[in-house]
Amino acid sequence: MRELFENIGKWAGRVVSAAGGMALMLFQAILWLFVPPLKLRNTFRQMEFVGVKSLFVVILTGAFTGAVLALQSYNALKRFGAESLVGPTVALSMARELGPVLTGLMVTGRAGSAMATELGTMRVTEQIDALYTMAVNPVKYLVSPRILSGVLMMPVLAIITDFVGVLGGYFVAVKMLGVNSGVYIGRTVDFVKPQDIFDGLIKASVFGLILSLVACYHGFNTAGGAAGVGEAATKSVVLGSVLILVADYFLTSVMF
Amino acid sequence: MIKIIDLKKYFNSKKVLDGVNLEIEKGKITVIIGRSGEGKSVLIKHIIGLLKPDFGEIFLDGQDITKMTERELNEVHRRFGMLFQGAALFDSMTVGENVAFPLREHTEMPENDLKNIIIEKLRKVGLKNVENMMPADLSGGMKKRVGLARAIAMDPEIVLFDEPTTGLDPVMSDNIATLILDTQRDLKTTYIVITHDIPLTYKIADKIAMLHEGRIVEQGDVDYMKSSPNPILRQFLEGRSEGPIKVL
Numbered sequence: 001m002r003e004l005f006e007n008i009g010k011w012a013g014r015v016v017s018a019a020g021g022m023a024l025m026l027f028q029a030i031l032w033l034f035v036p037p038l039k040l041r042n043t044f045r046q047m048e049f050v051g052v053k054s055l056f057v058v059i060l061t062g063a064f065t066g067a068v069l070a071l072q073s074y075n076a077l078k079r080f081g082a083e084s085l086v087g088p089t090v091a092l093s094m095a096r097e098l099g100p101v102l103t104g105l106m107v108t109g110r111a112g113s114a115m116a117t118e119l120g121t122m123r124v125t126e127q128i129d130a131l132y133t134m135a136v137n138p139v140k141y142l143v144s145p146r147i148l149s150g151v152l153m154m155p156v157l158a159i160i161t162d163f164v165g166v167l168g169g170y171f172v173a174v175k176m177l178g179v180n181s182g183v184y185i186g187r188t189v190d191f192v193k194p195q196d197i198f199d200g201l202i203k204a205s206v207f208g209l210i211l212s213l214v215a216c217y218h219g220f221n222t223a224g225g226a227a228g229v230g231e232a233a234t235k236s237v238v239l240g241s242v243l244i245l246v247a248d249y250f251l252t253s254v255m256f
Numbered sequence: 257m258i259k260i261i262d263l264k265k266y267f268n269s270k271k272v273l274d275g276v277n278l279e280i281e282k283g284k285i286t287v288i289i290g291r292s293g294e295g296k297s298v299l300i301k302h303i304i305g306l307l308k309p310d311f312g313e314i315f316l317d318g319q320d321i322t323k324m325t326e327r328e329l330n331e332v333h334r335r336f337g338m339l340f341q342g343a344a345l346f347d348s349m350t351v352g353e354n355v356a357f358p359l360r361e362h363t364e365m366p367e368n369d370l371k372n373i374i375i376e377k378l379r380k381v382g383l384k385n386v387e388n389m390m391p392a393d394l395s396g397g398m399k400k401r402v403g404l405a406r407a408i409a410m411d412p413e414i415v416l417f418d419e420p421t422t423g424l425d426p427v428m429s430d431n432i433a434t435l436i437l438d439t440q441r442d443l444k445t446t447y448i449v450i451t452h453d454i455p456l457t458y459k460i461a462d463k464i465a466m467l468h469e470g471r472i473v474e475q476g477d478v479d480y481m482k483s484s485p486n487p488i489l490r491q492f493l494e495g496r497s498e499g500p501i502k503v504l
Contacts, residue, residue, distance in 0.1 A: 121347075122346075125342055125344060125347075126340045126341070126342060126344040127344050127345075127346055127347070129301075129306055129340065129344065130338070130340060130344040130346075132304075132305075132306055132333065133304055133306070133333055133336055133337070133338040133416075134333065134357065134358045134361065134410075135330050135331070135333035135334045135358075135361070135362065136357075136358075136361050137326075137330065
């Protein structure tokens with residue numbers, strides 16, 4: 001029994017320590033953003049990495065999610081003779097939930113793990129220490145550009161996912177299941193408000209912050225060689241994904 | 257130039273440094289020797305401010321660096337260069353970009369001047385036409401030499417070397433030793449080297465200090481250390497497994 005409480009205590013200690021470490025890292029990263037010179041080159045490189053290089057995977061995700069959503073909702077709505085609502089169902093689901101959340105999860109898997117691996121490798125090969133010794137602050141040089149690129153690029157990716165998802169839904173509903181094209185588009189425009197899309201993009205931005213911060217924190221605090229780097233990547237994907245889903249619940253409860 | 261007073265460091269409950277006292281003279285090469293795992297790297301990381309001690313002080317020209325803020329330490333770092341054990345080259349950059357990195361970060365130097373400095377620093381460490389190569393394409397010895405070129409790129413006052421010959425063959429080790437001597441003589445820079453390579457130590461040291469069980473157990477010039485009767489030092493210099501140093 002004592003061992004159980006000890007383990008709970010240790011686990012709680014680790015959670016509090018990680019939460020504190022991440023909060024501190026975020027605070028420093030934001031602070032360094034306002035200290036010139038700005039690391040624009042680094043930031044653009046990270047924006048390309050997080051944004052442009054994730055395009056293919058989010059387009060695939062969006063297209064098939066929209067398609068399957070149309071298929072499922074058509075089968076359900078047909079029972080009530082409400083096939084005309086397939087369009088709004090797909091569009092609202094994509095804009096409010098699936099666009100930002102699935103993009104967040106995909107980018108966590110692709111870019112978050114890569115960030116953690118890169119920073120972890122830099123830590124164990126003393127490249128981060130080398131930055132310190134050259135009077136270059138590693139948080140400013142490595143963390144701030146990554147967090148900024150996560151926050152800025154995730155909404156861009158999410159809106160692409162939304163758009164492709166609606167197209168995927170349109171293709172299945174109109175071309176395969178025979179829903180009228182005008183009805184699909186008209187009902188979608190009627191139901192989906194700009195606020196729905198905007199709130200989804202805010203969510204995406206928050207998810208971008210979460211995934212990049214978690215990845216940077218775990219990469220930065222890697223210890224123990226190659227195994228440690230692998231562990232940092234795994235932790236950043238698992239924790240990043242879980243936090244995205246938890247944050248999604250709270251954001252949804254506030255927004256909608 | 258650097259005065260270390262009663263420096264103590266614990267990792268969890270393990271005592272790594274147990275009251276290190278050492279003076280490092282300006283313009284000289286001080287070599288700190290000791291077995292692997294004795295805390296040599298920990299000591300050097302304290303000197304440059306990468307680690308904070310649990311107790312003790314490190315004075316650099318009269319200023320205690322253990323009490324400095326991050327901003328003050330950042331200024332101090334501009335006076336330092338460091339060659340890491342694995343060279344710590346940025347693997348996403350070319351050799352030239354690595355050498356130019358501190359200059360690009362801290363100066364507004366035009367690209368042409370920068371190129372000349374890269375070529376000059378690489379030439380100083382015996383390398384030619386490698387500016388566009390990636391670190392992954394270099395041998396261990398070349399990496400160390402590029403690391404040295406980067407460490408001296410800003411003409412620092414103090415250069416720290418963490419095991420500069422580890423993992424190199426004897427010929428390349430001797431080459432690195434010669435480069436250390438040559439680059440130090442040029443500018444009379446203060447060099448601090450930690451190593452367990454005895455031939456390197458004898459070749460380059462103005463002063464040797466031996467770290468054992470978290471303390472400096474003996475220090476002096478090469479001749480003094482060679483003739484010292486200290487049994488710990490004798491066992492280490494002669495490379496014997498029998499003696500007061502216990503092999504675990």
